[in-house]
Amino acid sequence: MIKIAPSLLAADILNLARDVKMLEESGAHWLHIDVMDGMFVPNITFGPQYVSALRKITNLVLDVHLMVEKPERYIEDFCKAGADYVTVHCEATPHLDRTLQLIKFHGKKTGVALNPATDVRSIKYVLDKLDMVLLMSVNPGFGGQQFIESTYDKLNELKDLIGERKIEIQVDGGVNDEIGTKLVACGATVLVAGSYILNHTNPKKAIDLLKNISKN
Ligand SMILES: O=C(CO)[C@H](O)[C@H](O)COP(=O)(O)O
Numbered sequence: 196m197i198k199i200a201p202s203l204l205a206a207d208i209l210n211l212a213r214d215v216k217m218l219e220e221s222g223a224h225w226l227h228i229d230v231m232d233g234m235f236v237p238n239i240t241f242g243p244q245y246v247s248a249l250r251k252i253t254n255l256v257l258d259v260h261l262m263v264e265k266p267e268r269y270i271e272d273f274c275k276a277g278a279d280y281v282t283v284h285c286e287a288t289p290h291l292d293r294t295l296q297l298i299k300f301h302g303k304k305t306g307v308a309l310n311p312a313t314d315v316r317s318i319k320y321v322l323d324k325l326d327m328v329l330l331m332s333v334n335p336g337f338g339g340q341q342f343i344e345s346t347y348d349k350l351n352e353l354k355d356l357i358g359e360r361k362i363e364i365q366v367d368g369g370v371n372d373e374i375g376t377k378l379v380a381c382g383a384t385v386l387v388a389g390s391y392i393l394n395h396t397n398p399k400k401a402i403d404l405l406k407n408i409s410k411n
């Protein structure tokens with residue numbers, strides 16, 4: 196089954212609890228939390244406090260996407276705050292293997308994110324430590340950007356690299372139902388969608404359309 200992970204970057208920060216409840220009632224599986232530090236990416240967003248506040252109001256999977264330089268500095272904080280998945284960018288640390296071990300040490304699921312220009316082979320030697328790979332289909336830093344078409348080829352390469360291993364394949368950036376259909380056909384198992392779901396006139400309908408992809 197395809198997992199749908201709305202990005203809270205597109206939620207109304209002053210009505211966060213309302214939006215989370217609406218996403219739960221609309222059948223979202225995960226909540227995707229975009230953490231940006233103003234260094235790895237130009238934008239600044241949320242910290243561990245945001246995750247602990249969410250943890251108090253929802254049982255949905257909290258999927259934390261760290262767009263942060265040297266993420267190893269913050270793994271413990273985000274794990275203790277209640278993250279379920281912690282995803283770090285392979286471009287953001289010289290110590291990817293150690294950082295993944297740290298996430299596992301705290302009992303959480305590991306993810307590695309790849310920017311659009313990063314070769315999938317850069318994660319070849321950490322595959323045995325991964326629960327998820329996140330392919331960025333926009334350049335990280337902002338919601339509402341246009342999907343990058345080369346992501347489809349990259350997905351095919353990633354699937355070959357992963358082989359029979361049980362690793363979730365998440366795609367993040369510019370996803371809607373039409374693009375999602377092609378992504379799932381190429382092997383994506385988790386779809387992140389921010390603007391498409393939260394700016395939709397009927398977010399439940401947007402989630403339903405994404406959820407129904409697997410049945411097509
Ligand atoms: O990681 C991200 C940006 O760096 C966001 O998760 C992503 O952009 C989702 O937003 P949208 O669906 O609006 O593109």
Ligand SMILES: [Co+2]
Nearest residue numbers: 227229260367
């Ligand atoms: Co993201």
